[in-house]
Amino acid sequence: MGRYILRRVLIALPILLAITFLIFSLQSLSPGDPLNAYLPPDQPMPQAQREAMRRQLGLDKPFLIRYGYWLRETLQGNLGVRSKTFQPVTDAIAARVGATLLLMGTSMVIGITFGIAFGMLAAVRQYSILDGVMTIFAFLGISMPVYLTGLLGLYIFALRLGWFPAGGYSTAGQPFALGDRLHHLVLPAVIIAINYIAQTMRYTRSAMLEVLGQDYVRTARAKGLNDRVVISRHALRNALLPIVTILGAYIPNLLGGAIFIESIFGWPGVGRLLLDGVESRDFPLIMGLTFVLAVVILATNIMTDVAYALVDPRIRFD
Amino acid sequence: MTESSLPTSEPALDAKVPEYSFGRQVKVMSPARQVVRRFSHHRLAMSGLAVFSIITFMAVFAPLVTRYDPNLIVLLDRNQGPSLDHWLGTDRTGRDVYSRVVYAGRVSILVGVVAVAISVVIAMVLGSIAGFFGGRMDMIIMRFTDVIMTFPPVVIFVTVAALAGAGIQNTILVIGLLNWPIPCRLVRAKILSVRETEFVIAARAIGAPTRRIIAIHAMPNVIDVIVVYSTLGMAIAILLEAGLSFLGLGVQQPTSSWGNMLNVARNISVLESAPWLWVPPGVAIVLTVLAVNLIGDGLRDALDPRMKI
Numbered sequence: 339m340g341r342y343i344l345r346r347v348l349i350a351l352p353i354l355l356a357i358t359f360l361i362f363s364l365q366s367l368s369p370g371d372p373l374n375a376y377l378p379p380d381q382p383m384p385q386a387q388r389e390a391m392r393r394q395l396g397l398d399k400p401f402l403i404r405y406g407y408w409l410r411e412t413l414q415g416n417l418g419v420r421s422k423t424f425q426p427v428t429d430a431i432a433a434r435v436g437a438t439l440l441l442m443g444t445s446m447v448i449g450i451t452f453g454i455a456f457g458m459l460a461a462v463r464q465y466s467i468l469d470g471v472m473t474i475f476a477f478l479g480i481s482m483p484v485y486l487t488g489l490l491g492l493y494i495f496a497l498r499l500g501w502f503p504a505g506g507y508s509t510a511g512q513p514f515a516l517g518d519r520l521h522h523l524v525l526p527a528v529i530i531a532i533n534y535i536a537q538t539m540r541y542t543r544s545a546m547l548e549v550l551g552q553d554y555v556r557t558a559r560a561k562g563l564n565d566r567v568v569i570s571r572h573a574l575r576n577a578l579l580p581i582v583t584i585l586g587a588y589i590p591n592l593l594g595g596a597i598f599i600e601s602i603f604g605w606p607g608v609g610r611l612l613l614d615g616v617e618s619r620d621f622p623l624i625m626g627l628t629f630v631l632a633v634v635i636l637a638t639n640i641m642t643d644v645a646y647a648l649v650d651p652r653i654r655f656d
Numbered sequence: 657m658t659e660s661s662l663p664t665s666e667p668a669l670d671a672k673v674p675e676y677s678f679g680r681q682v683k684v685m686s687p688a689r690q691v692v693r694r695f696s697h698h699r700l701a702m703s704g705l706a707v708f709s710i711i712t713f714m715a716v717f718a719p720l721v722t723r724y725d726p727n728l729i730v731l732l733d734r735n736q737g738p739s740l741d742h743w744l745g746t747d748r749t750g751r752d753v754y755s756r757v758v759y760a761g762r763v764s765i766l767v768g769v770v771a772v773a774i775s776v777v778i779a780m781v782l783g784s785i786a787g788f789f790g791g792r793m794d795m796i797i798m799r800f801t802d803v804i805m806t807f808p809p810v811v812i813f814v815t816v817a818a819l820a821g822a823g824i825q826n827t828i829l830v831i832g833l834l835n836w837p838i839p840c841r842l843v844r845a846k847i848l849s850v851r852e853t854e855f856v857i858a859a860r861a862i863g864a865p866t867r868r869i870i871a872i873h874a875m876p877n878v879i880d881v882i883v884v885y886s887t888l889g890m891a892i893a894i895l896l897e898a899g900l901s902f903l904g905l906g907v908q909q910p911t912s913s914w915g916n917m918l919n920v921a922r923n924i925s926v927l928e929s930a931p932w933l934w935v936p937p938g939v940a941i942v943l944t945v946l947a948v949n950l951i952g953d954g955l956r957d958a959l960d961p962r963m964k965i
Contacts, residue, residue, distance in 0.1 A: 349799075356803045361815060368819040481946040483895045485902050486938045489921050497928045504924060593811060598899065602922065612811065613903065616818035624815055631811055 343644060350636040357632045358625070362408065365621050366401050373397055374619075376421045408625065417626035422618055427626035431608060437507060438607030441599070442592050444527035445534060450585060452531070453538025454578070460539065461546035461577075462569060472539065479536025484529065484595040488602040491529045505604040526603045530595040534588060541584055545577040552576075579650050586642025590635055694958040701954020707947040711940070715761030724752035726759040727910045738932050745932035747920070756912040757936045763913040764944060767828050767897040768890040774832025775889060776839055776882055783843025784870050784878070788851060798844070805837040813896060817905040827906045831893050839885045843878050850877045880959040887952030891945045898941050914941045 373392050377383065392398050396407060411418065417427035460472040496504040502525040508518050549555065550573055558572045597609035604610075608627060615623035685693065695701060714721050724742075730750035738745045744753040786797040813830060820826045850856060850873070859869050900906030901915025902922075909916060914937040921927045921934035 353799070353803050356800075360803070361819075364816060364819045368821070477946060477949065478942075481891070481949055482942055483899060483945075485899055485918065486941060489918065489927060489934060489938065492924075493927055493931065497924075590811075597811065597814065598902070601903065612814065616814060616905070619818075624818075628811065628815060 339644075342647075343640065346640045346643065350640065354629075354632055354636060358409070358412075358629055359405065361625060361628050362405050363401070365625070366404075412626075412629060417629070418622035420615075420623050421620045427622050430611060430623065431627060431630055434606060434608045434611045437605060438593075438596055438600070438609060440523065441527055441530065441605060441607060442589075442596055444523060445530040445592060445595070446585075448528060448531040449534030449538055449588075453535045454542050454581065456535065457539040457542025458546055458569070458574060458577075461543045461550065464547060472543075476536040476540050479532050480540075482532070483598075484533060485598040485602065487529050487532055488526070488599050491525055492602060495525055505602070507604075507606050526599045526605060530592065530599050533595065534592065537588065538581065538584065542577065542581055545580050546573060549573045549577045579646075582646050582649055583642060586638050586645070589638045593631065593635075691958045695954050698954040698957055700950050701957075704947040704950025704954065707943055708951060711761055711944055711947070712765060714758050715765055718755075718758045718762060722752070722755040722758050724755045726751060726755040726912055728752070735930065737930075744936050745930075747933055753917075753932060753936060756917060757914070757940055760912040760914045760917060760937065761940065761944075763824060763907055763911065764894050764897060764941075767824070767831065767907075768894045768948075770828050771832040771835065771893040771897075772886050772889045774828070775834075775836035776886060778833075778836040779839035779843050779885075780875075780878065780882065782836070783840040784847050784874060786840075787844040787847030788866065788870055788874065794844075797840075801837045801840055804834060813900060814903065814905060817900050822905055822908050824907050824911065827897055827900055830900075831896050835889060835892065835896075839882065839889065842881045842885060846878050846881050847874055850874045884952055884956045884959060887948055887955060891948040891952070894941070894945055894948070914938075 373388065373395070376395065377388065377391060389398075396404060399407075408418070415428070417431075419426055420430055456472055456475075460469045463469055492504060496502045503522055506522055508514065508522060512518065555568060555572055558568045563572075593609070596605075596607060597612065599605065600607045600609035601613055608631075612624070612627050614620070615627065718726075728751060730746070732750065733742070733746050734748050734750040736742055736746045736750075742752050742754065744757065746752055747756070782797050782801075786794040812834060816830050816834070817827065820830060847870075856869060856873050859873055864872075897906055897913065898915030898918070901913045902918045904916070904919060907913035907916055917937040918934050918941075920930075926933060
């Protein structure tokens with residue numbers, strides 16, 4: 339077990355290195371003087387001073403050396419400073435990460451709960467009207483991009499019906515209150531979850547249908563157990579095994595959804611931070627954020643595989 | 657043997673005679689015909705195909721189905737709601753929304769087709785090399801695939817699009833060059849199983865070069881996976897283009913794209929007061945993607961229902 343995890347981590351390291359190298363080279367290849375992100379070109383400043391600044395920032399060094407610097411500092415926990423505000427990148431990320439985790443975590447719980455429940459219902463009543471309605475919902479859920487459901491949700495539930503606030507993290511000028519936070523959280527979290535529900539539902543349905551056709555389910559039925567016990571004890575438990583894998587595999591998509599939803603709802607998370615960085619061509623921030631996100635995703639990948647092996651004793655570590 | 661070669665004088669034959677009656681003519685369908693038949697009996701897939709055909713037709717013949725130039729600015733007519741003159745109203749510079757939606761279909765279909773073509777070609781080359789040669793080659797290619805794949809798609813697209821610069825060309829390139837890992841894995845898996853079949857071993861035994869074995873024997877067996885992936889990949893590409901343009905990182909004004917038409921709705925007063933600006937492109941995206949997904953589903957059922965995509 340320990341050796342398996344260690345091996346997975348060792349494989350993940352070169353991948354991480356390759357990702358950072360890729361983004362770093364793209365930054366160097368992108369047109370424009372990188373100094374412009376720190377000093378707007380229209381700012382009156384003698385050329386000599388600009389060059390001094392360039393040297394101070396290390397921007398005059400060759401590409402590989404700059405990448406080496408970045409790597410060395412990153413390994414020591416220093417991601418540099420933002421180009422506009424000179425705020426440390428780690429601080430900027432730390433200030434935003436909580437909001438994103440809250441949003442994604444809530445969406446995940448909603449997505450898993452409803453996805454599995456709906457998928458189970460659809461499988462148990464295969465070819466019923468309920469199954470048909472849910473299949474259509476799943477198709478719509480997969481075909482509707484999150485930015486569109488976000489706009490629609492904001493328009494209908496916040497602007498027209500007024501059930502939820504039109505974006506934001508909390509009501510301005512008021513001290514923190516749990517109820518207020520939840521009120522702001524529900525709409526964006528549910529919207530991100532729609533896609534998740536649809537995917538989990540389709541997956542659960544097919545896993546469930548496969549299990550329901552197995553001999554041990556027929557045996558359980560033949561024994562005279564009632565439907566409820568057969569489905570919850572014999573079928574669902576086995577159907578849940580493959581579902582564990584998609585729970586982790588879906589995290590990158592959740593993060594993608596968060597970018598759009600944070601931008602639409604004005605949610606102060608890392609997604610919006612990344613967009614801010616991209617708009618102001620804040621290279622240290624982009625670099626730092628992609629690095630942190632890559633670590634998170636690689637870690638969840640490994641955790642998913644370990645979790646899968648833990649819940650299914652048939653899988654061996656080797 | 658096709659239908660036309662059936663002797664018309666014995667109409668009872670095709671219905672009554674079971675398949676094992678050797679020596680007599682039996683109605684047999686070619687695999688390709690069976691696929692077409694199964695697809696055309698798939699009701700959802702056929703409606704998807706109908707919707708997609710209409711959208712493509714309107715996009716290709718856009719000048720024939722619209723009355724206004726999509727980029728014609730008429731400041732006097734700006735911010736109008738839907739009317740008989742402007743079916744879907746006008747935007748804040750007086751451009752006709754209906755025309756813009758129809759012309760934007762060209763962008764979406766172009767991005768979808770070209771981006772998928774790029775990723776499918778990369779996937780077929782890398783996937784067949786990895787699958788056929790195995791060993792070190794396979795490991796290097798698959799690790800490289802992991803690098804591209806582990807990344808949250810939207811995060812990397814946003815970053816790369818921002819660094820590479822906006823515009824249709826770069827949007828297509830970014831989407832095409834980053835979307836090949838999934839089909840690459842599919843191709844590799846298929847090639848791995850084809851490699852062990854008797855006909856490949858036979859071809860090798862008579863001394864066919866590897867290049868020929870891949871091109872003549874292995875590739876035809878990969879086609880079905882590629883066909884199904886292409887439709888799903890096109891849906892993904894269209895959604896990504898719209899997403900990037902929605903964030904202002906994809907197709908730029910004045911060229912209209914469904915994504916950059918949605919972009920104005922990021923302003924909450926536009927969202928509230930001018931739904932005719934963002935609902936039509938939104939509906940267009942959903943209809944197109946839904947239609948493409950339905951076609952893909954039908955193709956999979958028709959080609960090989962057990963295919964895991």
